[in-house]
Amino acid sequence: MRLVILMFLAFASFTVVAQEKIQKEINYIRSFRKEPGRIVVELGVKPRLCFVPTKSNPNYVKFNALLQSYQKKENLYEIGIEEQTGHIKTLRILNRSETAENQSIKPFFPAAVAAVSASQFPKKYYDEALELYNKKQYQEAIETVTKSIEINTQDPEYHQLKALCLAGLGQYKDSTDEAEYALEMDRANPELYELIANNYYFLRDNENAIKNYEKAIEYDINIIVRIYHNYIKCLIDIPSPQRAIEVYKLYKYRLDSPNNYGDDSGNLADDLEFYAGQAYQQIADFRTAAEIYDRLIVVHPNVYGYRAQRGRLYQEKGELPAAIRDFEIALKLDENENILLTNLATIYQELHDYKKAEAAYNEYLIKNPDDAVQTSNYGYLLLDEGHYKEAQAKFEASFKTDDKSIDTHIGRILSAYLLGDSRKKNIFITAAKSQFPEIEINAATLNALIITGNYYYSEKIIEIWKEALN
Incomplete structure (x- = not known):
């Protein structure tokens, strides 16, 4: 029996031929499928898709023949892939000595077989523990499944359940240790790799999270939607949008397989699509991102997150009236998510509708008086309006x-300058230099900060700053 986990999160050798932009690697081929105009090839390690085009390809017949033997477990390939297109440019099967040198790349095929216990008690305790786990009674579940483990230490499912319970208690390191012990008995279990990856994700160890998510999707054969959902969420948080899109395309390819037993229905699959939309948005493929958000909103018009993110997309594209509409609808869907008021304030400021911008900031800060960032942003709005005293008060708050x-x-330096208070301005400049020795406080400071991508200042503010520092 496979344990169904209800969790939500949300290395090959490489050689780059720079002149041709071809990446060579040693890998195994998990599957391939013929489609109009191309063969789609699914790689095993760091799973992703690459392609053999049929048109004007002198290597098509040769590559097609080489791919036919991919199911032989002993076969490893050297594959040269064009980086920009994903097209396979070179392909050969490794010889025996090369294969021996790259044994670590081969996947684990045999499924684990648990040691048989003469007693019925381990299974009984396990079922009781699973019921407790599903009720989120994690400590009681641990105590119960431990009885199973004491009788039969060699069943990986018992250790997997204990690892899940430890994760439920936030004991991520202990959970990982338990899951790794289970992996010694079941190395082809994608859910164990996923569990370990989730633990590292919560510990903010992205490197190890990615390593284990990669193993999870490598060994997944049942299209467990949750695994792709969690991994893509991790990748957009980092952010690593290109890899997120590769994983998304792999997920769609596997779903379309004639041997697919997965299920892409339900909220988890919809949220996976949503995260994929964010990945496309991160690489500025606004068209694909918009298509994903539009589909989700048609099916789920009352989901706050979908509507809010499409509003952010419109705002990023400069389609401000459309952004305002989505933000206003989203705020009605969930009044607690009032951070969108600051998006509206920014848009109204850009449209020079200062009254509405002030109203949005005021409404937000009444509910979030300790938000220093947005209080400061309000100060910049007041500077734009020429209300220097009020701006100074916001910066001080x-x-x-x-x-x-x-x-x-x-902001403090600017407001002091605009109020004609040279003494305060100089005090504030000295304080800034002391607080941020790594930042040069001079006429070029604002432009330098803008280049980092973390700050924005209007042309008006930049010019005033130059005057203040010269």
């Missing part, structure tokens, strides 16, 4: 909450 924001220091 922000500074009291958080004195380690360069943005707030800059």
Whole structure:
């Protein structure tokens, strides 16, 4: 019996031929499928798709013949892939000595067989523990499944359940140790790799999270939607959008397989699509991102997250009226997610509708008075309007909450300058230099901060800053 896990999160050798932009690697081939105009090839290690085009390809017949033997477990390939297109440019089967040198790349095929126990008690305790786990009674579940383990230490499912319970208690390191013990008995279990990856994700160890998510999708044969959902979420958080898109395309390819036993229905599959949309948005493929968000909103018009993210997409594209519509609808769907008020404030400021921008900031800050960042942003709005005294008050309020924001220091300097208070301006400049020795406080500071991608200042503010520092 396979344990069904209800969890939500949400290395090959490489050689690059720079002149031709071809990446060579040693890998095994998990599957291939003929489609109009091409053969789609699914690689095993770091799973992804690459292609053999049929048109104007002198290697098509040769590569097609070589691919036919992919199911032989002993076969490993050297594959040269064009980086930009994913087209296979070179392909050969490794000889015996080369294969021996790359044994670690081959997957584990045999499924684990648990040691048989003469007693019925381990199974009984396991079933009781599973019921407790599903009720989120994790400590009681651990105590119960431990009885199973004491009688039969060689059943990986018992250790897997214990690892899940430990993760449920937030004991991620202990959970990983338990899951790795289970892996010694069942090395081809994708859910164990996923569990370990989730633990590392929660520990903010992205390197090890990715390593184990890669193993999870390598060994997944049942299209467990949750695995792809969690991995893509991890990748957009890093962010690593290109790999997120590769994993998304792999997921869609596997779903379309004639041997697919997966299920792409339900909220988890919809959220997977949503995260894929964010990955496309991160690489500025706004068209594909919009298509995904549009599909989701048609099916689920009352989901806050889908509507809010499409609004952010419109805002990023500069389609401000459409962004306003989506933000206003999203705020009605979930009044607690009032951060969107700051998006509206930013848009209204850009449209020079200062009254609406102020109203949005005021409504947000009434509910979130300790948000130093947005208090400071409100200060910049007031500077734009020419309300220097009020702006200074906002920057001082922000500074009291958080004195380690360069943005707030800059606001204090600007407001003092605009109010004609040279003494305060110089005091604030000295304080900023002391707080941020790594940042040069001079006429070019704002442009330097903008280049980092983490800050934005209007042309008006930039010009005032240059005047203040010269």
